[in-house]
Amino acid sequence: MTSASSLSPAPTPVVLITGGSRGLGRSAALAAAHSGIDVVLTYRQQAAEAQAVVADIEKLGRRAVALPLDVGDVASFEAFAAQLQQTLRSHWQRERFDFLVNNAGMGVHAPITETTEAQFDALVNVHLKGVFFLTQRLLPLMNDGGRILNLSSGLARFALPGYAAYAAMKGAIEVLSRYLAKELGPRGITVNVVAPGAIETDFGGGAVRDNAQLNAFVAAQTALGRVGVPDDIGPLVASLLQPATRWVNAQRIEASGGMFL
Numbered sequence: 001m002t003s004a005s006s007l008s009p010a011p012t013p014v015v016l017i018t019g020g021s022r023g024l025g026r027s028a029a030l031a032a033a034h035s036g037i038d039v040v041l042t043y044r045q046q047a048a049e050a051q052a053v054v055a056d057i058e059k060l061g062r063r064a065v066a067l068p069l070d071v072g073d074v075a076s077f078e079a080f081a082a083q084l085q086q087t088l089r090s091h092w093q094r095e096r097f098d099f100l101v102n103n104a105g106m107g108v109h110a111p112i113t114e115t116t117e118a119q120f121d122a123l124v125n126v127h128l129k130g131v132f133f134l135t136q137r138l139l140p141l142m143n144d145g146g147r148i149l150n151l152s153s154g155l156a157r158f159a160l161p162g163y164a165a166y167a168a169m170k171g172a173i174e175v176l177s178r179y180l181a182k183e184l185g186p187r188g189i190t191v192n193v194v195a196p197g198a199i200e201t202d203f204g205g206g207a208v209r210d211n212a213q214l215n216a217f218v219a220a221q222t223a224l225g226r227v228g229v230p231d232d233i234g235p236l237v238a239s240l241l242q243p244a245t246r247w248v249n250a251q252r253i254e255a256s257g258g259m260f261l
Contacts, residue, residue, distance in 0.1 A: 012063075014097040015241060016040045016084070016138070018071055019104025021050035023201035024151070027234025028101060029053055033062040035238045040087065040097065042069035042104065065091055071104045072125035077137045085141060099147045099241050100138060102131045102173075109162045120165050127169035132176060145188040147241050150177045152195040152252065158260040170195070174252055181250035190249040194237055197256025199228040223258025232257070 015032050019025040020041025029039045030053070039057055043050035043066055050066035057064035065087050069080050088094050106126055108119045131150060152174050155167040174193050181191040198218040200209035208214060208227055218227045236255050239245060 011092075011094065012036065012038050013099060013241070014038045014040060014088070014092060014094075015099035015101060016042070016097055017101040017103055018042045018069060018134070019044075021046040021053055021066070024196065024199065024230050024233045024237075025101075025103045026053050027230035028103060028237040029064070029234075030056060030060070031231075031234040031238035032241060033057040033060045033064065035242060036062070037099070037238070037241060038063040038092065040065050040067060040084065042067050042071075044068070044070050044104070063091060069104075071102075071130035071134060072122065074125075074129060074133045077134055080134075081137050081141065084138070088141075096141050096143045097146075098143050099149070100135065100142065101149045101151070101237060102135065103151045103237075104130075105151065108166055110165070111162055112164045115165050123165050123169050127166070128172050128176075131173060135180065139184075142189065146190075148177075148180060148184070148189060148191040149237055149240055150174075150191070150193050152177075152193045154195055154197040154254055154256040154259050156195060157254065177252075178250050185249075190246065192240055192248060192250070193252040194233065194240070195252055195254040195256070196233050197222065197228055197254070197259040199230060199233065201230055218259070221260055222256065223261055226257065228255070228257055 015037050017025050017029050017039060020029045021043035029041050032039055041050060041053060054064040054066050067083055067087065070076055088097060108123055110119060150173050152170040153167060155163045156170040156174055177191050177193045184191060198208045208218060215227050219225055233255055
């Protein structure tokens with residue numbers, strides 16, 4: 001006879017999304033909540049915006065918490081992991097989370113001849129070193145059978161002057177993701193890359209959104225004839241956290257509307 005305890009529903013999955021207070025991270029957090037996933041989102045400075053996202057998620061009937069994190073500061077990861085574990089215990093009565101979305105980022109637009117060492121190092125710290133060591137530190141807190149999604153960029157496939165350093169970091173993340181998939185396979189954790197094209201956000205000073213000439217140029221180079229918006233990306237991220245996509249692993253999924261085909 002089946003016991004009553006064996007019929008209890010599976011716990012609601014929890015996703016951690018870095019940089020979830022705005023832009024693509026906000027869209028991903030809301031889409032995940034729409035699909036039945038609870039959310040821990042991180043922010044660096046925008047506490048009020050992060051709390052607004054939490055409120056929006058709670059209106060959808062899901063639980064959410066916002067935690068501060070500077071993904072470029074590896075020395076802070078130990079304390080962040082402890083805070084995350086305490087949050088999981090207090091809000092979800094559990095020790096582990098299920099999904100990790102490495103989304104947080106910053107941009108630098110400068111020709112190779114003008115890129116400074118400080119700019120380069122900042123990109124390394126946020127987009128490569130931070131992703132590598134944050135993932136490393138959080139793996140003990142992840143459930144087996146979970147998912148990791150790393151955000152890359154269409155710029156890792158096509159080249160636009162001024163983005164060499166940024167794109168190089170994203171290329172490295174794509175290689176790292178394949179290695180993570182290989183090494184984490186025994187735990188049943190899949191690792192994939194989502195590579196957005198040009199999106200209308202405040203990323204990089206909001207240039208794609210606010211510069212009409214740049215916006216028109218990108219639209220003209222895109223098969224679907226427009227620039228992307230955050231909600232072109234967030235639902236894709238959420239879909240890759242669903243049971244139906246469990247066999248997708250070590251893949252680069254570009255969501256650019258068909259840029260530079």
